[in-house]
Amino acid sequence: xxxxxxxxxxxxxxxxxxxxxxxxxxxxxxxxxxxxxxxxxxxxxxxxxxxxxxxxxxxxxx
Amino acid sequence: xxxxxxxxxxxxxxxxxxxxxxxxxxxxxxxxxxxxxxxxxxxxxxxxxxxxxxxxxxxxxxxxxxxxxxxxxxxxxxxxxxxxxxxxxxxxxxxxxxxxxxxxxxxxxxxxxxxxxxxxxxxxxxxxxxxxxxxxxxxxxxxxxxxxxxxxxxxxxxxxxxxxxxxxxxxxxxxxxxxxxxxxxxxxxxxxxxxxxxxxxxxxxxxxxxxxxxxxxxxxxxxxxxxxxxxxxxxxxxxxxxxxxxxxxxxxxxxxxxxxxxxxxxxxxxxxxxxxxxxxxxxxxxxxxxxxxxxxxxxxxxxxxxxxxxxxxxxxxxxxxxxxxxxxxxxxxxxxxxxxxxxxxxxxxxxxxxxxxxxxxxxxxxxxxxxxxxxxxxxxxxxxxxxxxxxxxxxxxxxxxxxxxxxx
Numbered sequence: 001x002x003x004x005x006x007x008x009x010x011x012x013x014x015x016x017x018x019x020x021x022x023x024x025x026x027x028x029x030x031x032x033x034x035x036x037x038x039x040x041x042x043x044x045x046x047x048x049x050x051x052x053x054x055x056x057x058x059x060x061x062x
Numbered sequence: 063x064x065x066x067x068x069x070x071x072x073x074x075x076x077x078x079x080x081x082x083x084x085x086x087x088x089x090x091x092x093x094x095x096x097x098x099x100x101x102x103x104x105x106x107x108x109x110x111x112x113x114x115x116x117x118x119x120x121x122x123x124x125x126x127x128x129x130x131x132x133x134x135x136x137x138x139x140x141x142x143x144x145x146x147x148x149x150x151x152x153x154x155x156x157x158x159x160x161x162x163x164x165x166x167x168x169x170x171x172x173x174x175x176x177x178x179x180x181x182x183x184x185x186x187x188x189x190x191x192x193x194x195x196x197x198x199x200x201x202x203x204x205x206x207x208x209x210x211x212x213x214x215x216x217x218x219x220x221x222x223x224x225x226x227x228x229x230x231x232x233x234x235x236x237x238x239x240x241x242x243x244x245x246x247x248x249x250x251x252x253x254x255x256x257x258x259x260x261x262x263x264x265x266x267x268x269x270x271x272x273x274x275x276x277x278x279x280x281x282x283x284x285x286x287x288x289x290x291x292x293x294x295x296x297x298x299x300x301x302x303x304x305x306x307x308x309x310x311x312x313x314x315x316x317x318x319x320x321x322x323x324x325x326x327x328x329x330x331x332x333x334x335x336x337x338x339x340x341x342x343x344x345x346x347x348x349x350x351x352x353x354x355x356x357x358x359x360x361x362x363x364x365x366x367x368x369x370x371x372x373x374x375x376x377x378x379x380x381x382x383x384x385x386x387x388x389x390x391x392x393x394x395x396x397x398x399x400x401x402x403x404x405x406x407x408x409x410x411x412x413x414x415x416x417x418x419x420x421x422x423x424x425x426x427x428x429x430x431x432x433x434x435x436x437x438x439x440x441x442x443x444x445x446x447x448x449x450x451x452x453x454x455x456x457x458x459x460x461x462x463x464x465x466x467x468x469x470x
Contacts, residue, residue: 012443013392013401014450015358026450030443047127051078051361054392056104056124 001040002061009057016049064090068151068159070141071167072096075337077124078364079165084129086372092133097140106357108193109218110394114225119190141307146333163371166319166335170301179273184295199294206230208282208292210270212240214393216298221395224260232263232290246410249440252420303339317341318353323384325367331374334367345386346461362387388457401446404436404456417448
């Protein structure tokens with residue numbers, strides 16, 4: 001699974017971190033960092049993370 | 063026996079309901095009917111980035127999950143009537159759609175003021191076309207703007223207008239401070255100061271008596287008697303639920319559509335409601351049904367309601383535990399973000415600064431019976447991150463209604 005985040009849209013809300021903490025994190029400056037190719041077992045979590053992003057900046061590319 | 067689920071309403075709640083019905087194992091048809099001509103799109107930017115022209119309206123469309131690719135969309139078509147007992151909805155034009163399950167997702171529309179005076183020059187912000195029209199009006203040179211309603215949307219519109227270079231922006235509200243009811247006095251005061259520092263004026267403690275002007279609005283007459291000159295008036299005075307189509311069925315439609323803790327409507331196992339039209343009890347707090355107009359609610363309600371409906375129609379999924387979401391909302395005004403977790407509205411009488419200072423980045427905790435029920439951060443990203451650190455604590459707490467030892 002490939003995760004793409006449109007960093008022009010991302011505003012560091014961090015909702016994705018609650019949905020999929022193994023894939024998305026906020027760094028010390030409260031900016032988003034994420035795993036670009038997480039294990040497929042995390043797909044449901046990542047789909048939830050994409051859903052809850054207020055800017056809809058997260059896309060899953062298979 | 064796969065049949066058909068009709069989803070009335072084609073915005074975020076309708077989309078998420080369709081996706082979660084598939085996720086919960088529904089194999090039958092799903093038909094989504096909505097009166098807007100567009101596929102579901104994201105509304106929060108309509109009072110902010112999109113209104114400011116920084117985001118194209120096209121980029122606001124949601125990308126439906128792949129599992130929902132076979133959902134039928136009937137756009138530009140309103141549901142005009144329903145007979146839940148007969149499992150039938152009627153569409154604009156008279157067509158009847160039979161259903162096995164129904165999802166009520168028709169949302170809300172802006173409440174309008176019933177005032178004397180001209181109609182041209184009065185705007186609301188709910189739909190794409192609303193925002194496109196208002197955006198064009200706000201960018202006319204020398205425009206004078208009056209925002210009626212000092213809630214989140216009104217204050218976001220005021221901030222966006224200032225960002226567009228509008229020099230005369232006045233916000234009117236009967237309350238003594240902006241955003242007072244949801245946030246309490248401490249943060250309401252801090253936000254008022256930030257708006258005033260940017261040039262927004264407030265006319266608080268009074269309402270609108272009338273609009274002046276001949277063919278179009280030229281002024282807002284306040285209940286105190288003063289007249290505010292205005293070329294553009296934005297009404298942000300709350301919402302009206304879109305439930306007229308459900309009338310005549312004995313349902314409680316007194317404020318949205320009343321649901322039980324499984325999001326069922328009228329005691330019918332095959333009718334559920336989602337989004338801001340749903341008035342539901344949150345088992346996390348109490349048994350009082352409330353409508354919640356947060357962006358997170360369509361997703362949360364859709365997941366729960368889909369499980370309820372699939373359980374009732376197929377028996378394939380277990381009936382879920384009572385609905386108990388942790389509410390969360392945000393509002394962006396200038397470079398500041400208001401970030402909330404939990405239910406601050408239940409604890410505004412006992413709000414305390416947990417960190418920082420109301421003049422800068424600040425984190426406020428809201429308490430009920432001495433216990434933390436919500437946190438709100440105001441400021442930059444680190445303030446929002448501080449609020450997020452309290453989210454786990456809010457999630458861990460037992461329900462306010464729970465008996466000792468009871469799991470929620």
